[in-house]
Amino acid sequence: MTEILALNHVTFAYPSEDPTPRNAVEDVSFSVNEGEWIAIVGHNGSGKSTIAKLMNGLLYPQQGDVRFMRDVLSDENLWDVRSQMGMVFQNPDNQFVGATVQDDVAFALENNGIPYEVMVERVHEALAQVKMEDFLDHEPHHLSGGQKQRVAIAGALALRPKLLILDEATSMLDPQGRMEVLQTVQQLRAETGLTVISITHDLEEAILADRLLFMNGGKKFATGTPNEIFALGDELIELGLDLPFAMKLSRLLKAEGVALNGQNMTEEELVNDLWTSNFNA
């Protein structure tokens, strides 16, 4: 396992008139291996987007450091690092720089000195991946919410990054669109070994991750596999999360007197449990 990104005792507070400002992120250490799919979860204001900005050098920690491929992020290596890191921000409007959709997607590539023909090809490919190839000459700010998110995702994919950071990047997509984007990203992982860090409030997406980083009040509350994290049960709700669909339904079924054995994080587990506990005795 090769480490691709690490936070090492990272603390950050936004500038403030307050002499003792609250830390938005406090003493967080976490490392990500190449090829992993990490989900970052936690209540509103728990520090997730701040972590994303620290990861790509938009913000620098006041204490601790951030390493990409074992190099500490600094002004010297920032551009090199960013050429290998695709990032989709929570609000796509904050990210658009081009006057048209195709210019916008091309922007980062141009910065990286990619030859023109290659660039055009990649822009078209990335826009096709998110089904926005019919909008090449539209102005990015004049699109629907979901279309904006798709264009922002295309911008990150066109870079062909080693690491993709998604900050609630699919929150305004319709259910099919969301599924398609997840599939595209999964396919890229399989084909290219892409590493993915996805900040999400969608628990059904989070249960698909390899590992979760669970934030609470700026601090790392827990890390673990989805099974480990969601075993926390009611504590999840206290910390701003909820139970995934299958777990919630399992509880309701048990309350109605239906025989079940497991906690059933996934639908598949619940169906199997219903079968073995009720039909296959």
Added chain:
Amino acid sequence: MDIELQRVGFSYAAGTPFEKRALYEVDFKIDSGTYQAIIGHTGSGKSTVLQHFNGLLKPTEGQVDIGDYRITAGKKAKNLKEVRQYVGIVFQFPEHQLFEETVLKDIMFGPLNFGVSKEDAEARARELITLVGLPTEVLEKSPFDLSGGQMRRVAIAGVLAMKPDVIVLDEPTAGLDPRGQKEIMDMFYTLHKEEGLTTILVTHSMEDAARYADDIIIMHDGKNVLRGTPRDIFADAATLRGYRLEPPRIVRFQEKVEKLLGHPLDTVCLTEEELAKSVAKHLPKERGK
């Protein structure tokens, strides 16, 4: 307040080389007191249509009736300010409706603008900030120094502060944490019932449409194409998929359960609670094992 759209067409940047048609002959009526969901794939025209509900966008064809106010294509509209007092919209991107120096001023802006006293407006803001699940310290912060979900909550408080008769929600749960999604949607539902509001919910969460709405309108490629109760709409997966939509997770799961049981349940279940009850009824032999 009833809202009625008659043959509404709309183009962005109409009459310029950048003209972009977004709506075609949209025609429907939402009765006062209804909890109306509007669903549709990305770019189908939902946000465009709902900005007609308070005159923020004016139809380029057809007419819009909001209670007694009428907005007709090509005519100058009067009294729009009054309409906006009655119809509050929570926008898809909260950044688009926040603008004041502090959260407190932002929430007070609407009420002050409509003649509420300073003391009352401030009292409302203090009450509402707690209702949307934020600590009162936030009131002194700039709305732009907040996290995405915190901004969403402030935007919601700002619209509630106007005490509108009609509340229009454009993807209100996007960006909220999972507990917040449930709490805020339950809060809107309670308000809807207790205050007799008209609530219009635009959402990609089929689960929320199933749980809360009385009635669903489907938008597809700039037109309203289908309307019905959640039970009828979500029973027909094939039609939904034709409009690039999916039934809620609970309905898809019901199919799997029915395969296990070897027969269908009595009805399409719209919530986890309904499905749990229905399944329990169909598994009598093994109960209490």
